Amino acid sequence: MKKTFVLVSLFVLPVVIYLFFASGVYNFGKLPVLTTGVASINHIDAKVDFKNKITILGFLGATVENKKGNAFNLNQKIYKRFYKFNDFQFVMLVPKGAEQKVAELKKELGHLVDIKKWNFVFSNQAEIKTMFNSLQTNLELEDDLSSPYVFIIDKDGNLRGRNDDEDEGTKYGFNTTSVADLNNKMEDDVKIILAEYRMALKKNNAERIK
Numbered sequence: 001m002k003k004t005f006v007l008v009s010l011f012v013l014p015v016v017i018y019l020f021f022a023s024g025v026y027n028f029g030k031l032p033v034l035t036t037g038v039a040s041i042n043h044i045d046a047k048v049d050f051k052n053k054i055t056i057l058g059f060l061g062a063t064v065e066n067k068k069g070n071a072f073n074l075n076q077k078i079y080k081r082f083y084k085f086n087d088f089q090f091v092m093l094v095p096k097g098a099e100q101k102v103a104e105l106k107k108e109l110g111h112l113v114d115i116k117k118w119n120f121v122f123s124n125q126a127e128i129k130t131m132f133n134s135l136q137t138n139l140e141l142e143d144d145l146s147s148p149y150v151f152i153i154d155k156d157g158n159l160r161g162r163n164d165d166e167d168e169g170t171k172y173g174f175n176t177t178s179v180a181d182l183n184n185k186m187e188d189d190v191k192i193i194l195a196e197y198r199m200a201l202k203k204n205n206a207e208r209i210k
Contacts, residue, residue, distance in 0.1 A: 031152070031193045034172055035159035039134035041091055045121045048091055054193055055153040058092045058176070059132060060120075061146020064101035070148055070176035071105060072112075077182040080113045082190055087155070087197070090118045093128050095145050135159050137172035149173030152189060160193055 041057075042049045056078065060067050074090075082088050094102055102120050109115050123131075128145050136159075141147055151173045152160045162171035165185075174186035 029192060030196050031154075031160040031189055032163045033154070033158045034161045034163065034170065035134075035136045037134075038153055038157050038159055039131045040157065041093075041121060041131070044093075044123045044127050044131070045119075048119050048121055050091075050153050050155075050157045052155050053087050053089050054085070054155060054190075054197070056090045056150050056190075057153050058090070058150040059128065059141060059145060059147040060092050060094045060098070060102070061142060061144035062095045062098050063144045063146065064094065064098050064105055066144075067146055067148075068105060068108070071109060073179055073182060074150060074176045075109050075112060075115075075118075077179060078186060078190060079115075079118070081187065082194070083113065083117045085194060088117065088194070091153075092118065092120050093131060093145075094120055094122050095128065096122045096124060098122070135172065138170070139173060147173075148175050148177045150176055150186075152186075152193060154193060155197065160189070162189070 038050070038057075040050065041055075042051075056074070058074070060071070071092075079090055099122060102122075106115060106118065106120070109118065125145060129141065132141050132147070135151055137149075137151075139147065139149055149172070154160050159172065161173070162168075162185075165171035171185070174189075175181045
């Protein structure tokens with residue numbers, strides 16, 4: 001019995017403690033704010049707003065056909081999992097003139113899931129660059145005004161991400177070319193920010209009841 005107790009103490013108990021604290025960090029941690037006051041999308045399209053929404057912001061560029069694979073990855077790995085949350089949306093900025101290409105993409109995406117929360121906003125080069133630059137990242141737009149990266153914008157219009165990522169240090173966005181990045185990092189971070197707002201809502205409701 002003594003030997004069994006010692007073995008449990010030495011090997012099993014530390015694992016249990018680690019899992020407990022790891023779970024606590026995940027459940028109660030907050031996704032860091034990396035940039036405050038991202039440019040408002042409402043100024044470009046009055047029907048779309050970051051306010052009171054958790055937004056996945058992306059830049060499809062003029063050659064939408066070259067980003068179909070990225071869009072499908074994002075649709076399957078992130079959108080399909082979270083789109084039923086009321087305050088969750090996708091916003092994709094696209095240069096004017098690519099409307100027909102977007103219509104074709106929407107039709108293909110719609111075969112897999114209801115895409116009512118995919119918002120495509122058409123704009124000019126200056127506005128797209130202003131939006132991207134307002135994120136204040138270490139990334140750059142490609143020549144066709146596209147980026148393989150997407151970004152998490154919170155309900156106050158702030159960019160959320162990681163400031164201690166094991167691979168990048170500060171992680172501003174998520175690479176939609178990489179299924180691993182979407183599965184292993186972005187999915188977790190979306191869960192965290194959704195949980196953060198759910199906990200805040202529960203707290204506010206509890207305070208009102210008192």
